[in-house]
Amino acid sequence: MQARKRIMQTALAIAIGGVLIAPAQIWSMDAEDAPESVTIDSLVNLYTGVEFDHAMHVDYASCQECHHHTTGGEVVNPNCARCHSTSGEADEVTCTGCHATDRFNETYIRTLEAPELYHIDKPGLKGAYHLNCISCHETTSGPTGCQDCHTMTDAGEKMFYTGKYSPAKGHSAPGH
Amino acid sequence: MKKTVSRRNFLKGGLAGTAAVAVIQNKEAHAAQSFEGYPEGMGVLVDLTRCIGCRSCEAACNKEQELPEPAKPFDDYSVFDEIKHGQKRRTDETAYTVVNRYDVPNLDHPLFRKIQCNHCQEPACLTSCFVNAYTKTPEGAVIYNSKVCVGCRTCMIACPFYIPTFKYSSAFDPRIMKCVFCYDTRLKDGKPPACVEACPQEALTFGRRNDLINMGRQRIRETPGKYVEHIYGEKEVGGTAWMYISSVPFDQVGFDTHVPKEPILNSVKDFLAIVPMVLTIWPGLFVGFHLLATRKEKIKEQEKEDKEGQV
Numbered sequence A: 001m002q003a004r005k006r007i008m009q010t011a012l013a014i015a016i017g018g019v020l021i022a023p024a025q026i027w028s029m030d031a032e033d034a035p036e037s038v039t040i041d042s043l044v045n046l047y048t049g050v051e052f053d054h055a056m057h058v059d060y061a062s063c064q065e066c067h068h069h070t071t072g073g074e075v076v077n078p079n080c081a082r083c084h085s086t087s088g089e090a091d092e093v094t095c096t097g098c099h100a101t102d103r104f105n106e107t108y109i110r111t112l113e114a115p116e117l118y119h120i121d122k123p124g125l126k127g128a129y130h131l132n133c134i135s136c137h138e139t140t141s142g143p144t145g146c147q148d149c150h151t152m153t154d155a156g157e158k159m160f161y162t163g164k165y166s167p168a169k170g171h172s173a174p175g176h
Numbered sequence B: 001m002k003k004t005v006s007r008r009n010f011l012k013g014g015l016a017g018t019a020a021v022a023v024i025q026n027k028e029a030h031a032a033q034s035f036e037g038y039p040e041g042m043g044v045l046v047d048l049t050r051c052i053g054c055r056s057c058e059a060a061c062n063k064e065q066e067l068p069e070p071a072k073p074f075d076d077y078s079v080f081d082e083i084k085h086g087q088k089r090r091t092d093e094t095a096y097t098v099v100n101r102y103d104v105p106n107l108d109h110p111l112f113r114k115i116q117c118n119h120c121q122e123p124a125c126l127t128s129c130f131v132n133a134y135t136k137t138p139e140g141a142v143i144y145n146s147k148v149c150v151g152c153r154t155c156m157i158a159c160p161f162y163i164p165t166f167k168y169s170s171a172f173d174p175r176i177m178k179c180v181f182c183y184d185t186r187l188k189d190g191k192p193p194a195c196v197e198a199c200p201q202e203a204l205t206f207g208r209r210n211d212l213i214n215m216g217r218q219r220i221r222e223t224p225g226k227y228v229e230h231i232y233g234e235k236e237v238g239g240t241a242w243m244y245i246s247s248v249p250f251d252q253v254g255f256d257t258h259v260p261k262e263p264i265l266n267s268v269k270d271f272l273a274i275v276p277m278v279l280t281i282w283p284g285l286f287v288g289f290h291l292l293a294t295r296k297e298k299i300k301e302q303e304k305e306d307k308e309g310q311v
């Protein structure tokens, strides 16, 4: 098991690609390097996109809480730190850089079979956003309802049978 | 102490008489076989710590499976308060999957559990069906052929999770209705089921069953204290393709933790391998299964009474 972990460390650095094996000096990004706002709309379908106020969120959370080990700051999550404590800043710090938009497609699932792979369970992009956003919003009293962050589209209302597609009033439930 | 006859023993006893000869004849051919499910089969790992009860999965399933309009919109959360016959919502012919809320004592937030067919590795519905209406596909789905179904409801009784239901559009055209793992429209083309794709929280992780077990173990191991150390469905009823992990003991979130660890019909497998023979002894079987049905309810009632008695 230990040996496997060591192989994984090395393999990971290569596999993830974006990760720099940091040379002598480790530098890190800081909040000023970050964009003011990020439009999150790569998955738009049932809901409209989200205009994410990055500048505002910097006051609530440290970089690492969302960017894990890629911004070059001290790695706080012990699971990340096992391999990435000296990884330094990554070439790619966006969410899409690591979290697949098509997490469950066949090819992606096949890549999980690599025996040396540590990240067998990295959430896809949609999962990564919601898991991180909602869990933090729950503890900081941020918005947690679906439509608190994004409005449902017509396609969404149709699928959820809501809004103008609501079941007719007085519509009786099946059975008794 | 009251002695309750387990379903398997009951079956063994009840059927042994009629089938003894056949079993003996077939023993050699089948004894060596132990079907462990398809190793390459797919599954879904449901993580109860991630589910927020948004019901997107229900909505997506309704659309994908072309099920009828629901009584309430899928963003109406009052359904979590619905109790029918003393029970939370169950799957039926209009909903192949439902999400229920559980208020666990000493927990500051509710938990939600999505239920659907668990796509057992060795499905009791399949082994109990006289006309071979069910198939376990190499991809992991348990599907059925409604054309050959005679509406006997045996599978309903056999299923340890109370999943199959029936639609009687006409008395002569009964149809089993249950989650099919989106087999026809997605799984057979290597695509994830509609509910999985819709879940915002990735509470549903689709993948090869073997990989999912590793993922589940990794989650449990690497976030100490977050989960109970058990993957429900890894061993239950001989293994299921849909499995669950949870932050609280499974019986607190509606799981039956008393299901056997081996396939429900393991001990009658030899017998069930000779389905054509079964056709000739139908009447006897029907009686048997009817008894079985009443028995199951009785045991449940008994358990309930016992429980109430203890309080």
Ligand code: SF4
Binding pocket: B116, B117, B118, B119, B120, B123, B124, B125, B126, B142, B158, B159, B160, B161, B162, B163, B164, B178
């Ligand atoms: S959960 Fe029930 S219906 Fe689904 S495969 Fe298992 S026995 Fe059959």
Ligand code: SF4
Binding pocket: B060, B061, B062, B064, B065, B096, B097, B116, B178, B179, B180, B181, B182, B193, B194, B195, B196
């Ligand atoms: S797998 Fe398909 S049929 Fe089964 S619950 Fe999900 S969407 Fe419905």
Ligand code: SF4
Binding pocket: B050, B051, B052, B053, B054, B055, B056, B057, B058, B099, B112, B114, B198, B199, B200, B201, B202, B203, B204
């Ligand atoms: S879509 Fe996901 S998070 Fe929402 S209720 Fe279903 S399983 Fe839970």
